[in-house]
Amino acid sequence: MSGCEPPGSEHGTSVGAFLCQAGQVLRAAAVEAPRLEARMLLAHAMGCRQEDLLRDPRAPVAPEAQARFREALAARARNVPMAHLLGHAGFWTLDLLATPATLIPRADTETLVEAALGAFPDRAVVTRLLDLGTGTGALLLACLAEFPHAFGIGVDRSPEAAALARANALRNGLAERAAIIAGDWAAALAGRFDLILSNPPYIETAAIPGLMPEVALHEPALALDGGADGLDAYRALATALPGLLAEGGKAVLELGQGQEAGVGALMRAAGLRVLGCRPDLGGIPRALIVGRV
The missing domain is CATH 3.40.50.150 (Vaccinia Virus protein VP39)
Known part of the structure; x- marks a missing residue:
């Protein structure tokens, strides 16, 4: 995961770190637009808009949102359709x-x-x-x-x-x-x-x-x-x-x-x-x- 903050680092639970890690996971799963879909999933998990994520990439992701995001990311990597994950x-x-x-x-x-x-x-x-x-x-x-x-x-x-x-x-x-x-x-x-x-x-x-x-x-x-x-x-x-x-x-x-x-x-x-x-x-x-x- 070169270029991404690891989960144990100071910023490893930030918006930017999660987006970077998720983009790599989805790219490896051959998802067509990995960074876009990473933003969609994280915004959904955090209950905010995608543009809110871009304003402050160092903002922390709450533990509950982290869990929702990881679950959705794993499902998307298994080819579960985005619409089913977003609802x-x-x-x-x-x-x-x-x-x-x-x-x-x-x-x-x-x-x-x-x-x-x-x-x-x-x-x-x-x-x-x-x-x-x-x-x-x-x-x-x-x-x-x-x-x-x-x-x-x-x-x-x-x-x-x-x-x-x-x-x-x-x-x-x-x-x-x-x-x-x-x-x-x-x-x-x-x-x-x-x-x-x-x-x-x-x-x-x-x-x-x-x-x-x-x-x-x-x-x-x-x-x-x-x-x-x-x-x-x-x-x-x-x-x-x-x-x-x-x-x-x-x-x-x-x-x-x-x-x-x-x-x-x-x-x-x-x-x-x-x-x-x-x-x-x-x-x-x-x-x-x-x-x-």
Whole structure:
């Protein structure tokens, strides 16, 4: 640990010493941004902001915070996702609780919110909104925040995920405009919706063990596994969407890399019209937009 104060030295329990040591631990664990993540973990353990740490690197770290930090640092070095250690993650304009019960909201998925806004320039026309496989509630709640006249329903097979989405609706002041259901996607739903969103499981079963360890080891397989070809959930969506979309309604579906043609073919075979596909920031086709013919 050259360059860091050892734990027994005069400044070994200072903010600077802990950040230096933690950066080396995370670098050795192949964490992408070790110093940034060290600051995030120490600020969380101390109950302060990251910028507070930088003002006085010689400030002492209280014993209780030291223990919390060491525990979190060891977990992060074992590839436990940062969002699980902090207990929350940002998505769109929201701050969402995050637990191992659901996928962690990702920036790529914000592409679906952008696509929904592009599909409905007049935000007042969306009054009924549905999110199939809601997870944390990220898509449902982000779109409710953008479509002020909408009431939304989120459905997830996992009761734990549904409970988390309800908590996130409360956390973000949207509980009065959202209903969260634990169930088998569209099976228990009646009526039609102006906007339907879904980030379904789309990873090929055989590919899951090769994902980055934060995902393969710590996120729920139910939310990842799309079957042998990754398209099982889209087949279910193709069956359900024609009966759920209102006249003029649109569905926005997240895609995995290389799935645009296959999913588009499934939707057309179900009698739906493919209206476009929006790429994410990396240029990968990410948000497929479909509507009734």
